[in-house]
Amino acid sequence: MIKHLLAALVILLPLHASAEPDDNVMTVESLDAAIKAAAEQENYEEVRWLSEKGCLFEVPEFCYTYAFVLHNGWGGPEDLSKAEPAYTLACENDIPDACNALGTFAENGSVGEVDGAAARSFYKKACRLGEPIGCYNLAYTWQEGIGGDVSRDSATELYRRACTNGMAEACLNLSLLLDTDDPEARSAMNLACEADIPSACYYHGEMLQNGEGGPVDLEKAYDRYALACSMDYADGCFLQGVALTSGDGVQEDPVLARKLFHATCQSDHAHACALYAFMLEDGSGGKKDLNGAHDAYVRACDLGLENEICSKL
Known part of the structure; x- marks a missing residue:
């Protein structure tokens, strides 16, 4: 996870954005290099300070980085109200992750009121720009009717696109649809x-x-x-x-089966408790234990098992 998040901070900026260097002005390239170095050292206070400096000059990549650290509370307190305008500038300049972040803000009401239609619009742009998680989130809005109509077909196609681009959660949802x-x-x-x-x-x-x-x-x-x-x-x-x-x-392998049913019963799985009780009662996979079997049957019934044995306890 840390490596993935670091990758989001290690940005490449267009060479033509450079200013002429002098003793008092940091060029875009040198600022970019300084942010990369700070991120690799996990010095997020420095990343926050440097990226804020770059965002003041409306360099989209710097604004995205600044919004990202504010959003995640790196190098200082979380501040979504400051992250939103920085993400907005980045999204307006076609940085897909920024558009996706704005979609989550709108969907969850993180800054202001919940706005499903805006969320769907931001996710649509992120998806169009090639961000799989944007396609995944857009699919979910179609599946659940967030910010517009429900469309199983649209959701399916969008999950398929995100799955094809390597997003495993989208593959799961695609399969279920x-x-x-x-x-x-x-x-x-x-x-x-x-x-x-x-x-x-x-x-x-x-x-x-x-x-x-x-x-x-x-x-x-x-x-x-x-x-x-x-x-x-x-x-x-x-x-x-x-x-x-x-x-x-x-x-x-009744011995292993009995161990599995016991462990799963402890996780409040009613049917596992019932089969564990049966194996204790029958002596399968180990010694008979009628008292233990009774207790396991009681637990299975308490967990909602519908079985004739429950009426006899």
């Missing part, structure tokens, strides 16, 4: 999972297990559930445990 039997949905969910989005790995596992958007692949489905579980996604742990009890796509 498409029909589950559409091969594109399966492919997009796979991309999101490969970017380590836990829910995407879980959903991709379900697609592989159910043969949605392609052939059934139980071994890969198990791997996806296990990957989701490794990222603390409870539903992934639950279905990994189920596979270990059934042997679907993996060798049966």
Whole structure:
């Protein structure tokens, strides 16, 4: 994350913007170099001071950097009221990240009142200028009807554009909007999972297990559930445990399954509690523990499990 944010500060400025150097005037290039050096040293007070100096001369890149540090509270307190005009100048000069930031301000009412229509307009410009997150945010406004009409088709196309440009969250949303039997949905969910989005790995596992958007692949489905579980996604742990009890796509391992159901029950997963209770009662994967089984059944029912056993407790 730090490296990504630093990259936003390490800017390249047009050579023709330079002033003639003298002993008292810093050129655009020297100011640019000074900001880069300060950012690489994580000296954000210096970045803030230098970029403010550059923004006074309405150099868009400097204004974006100044707005960015103000927005994120780097090198001093967060100040969105000062960030907004600096972002505005940068956006007017076609810096897409600035337009996207203004969109979030308008959508959330960060400076002034909530303005969905303005948010959609800023996101549209950011997207047009090639910023994937702008396309993603614009898609969301179409999906939810923020600042205008709802359009599932527009949202789908915009999520597709952002996904194609490497935004994993857009791939996830694209997949969820498409029909589950559409091969594109399966492919997009796979991309999101490969970017380590836990829910995407879980959903991709379900697609592989159910043969949605392609052939059934139980071994890969198990791997996806296990990957989701490794990222603390409870539903992934639950279905990994189920596979270990059934042997679907993996060798049966009741000991590991019992451990997974126990851990997932502790995360308030009702069905995991029920299966953990059953294994304690049956002695699967370890010793019988009827008292422990009773407690796990009670917990499952308290968590909302609808089962005939709950009426007997």
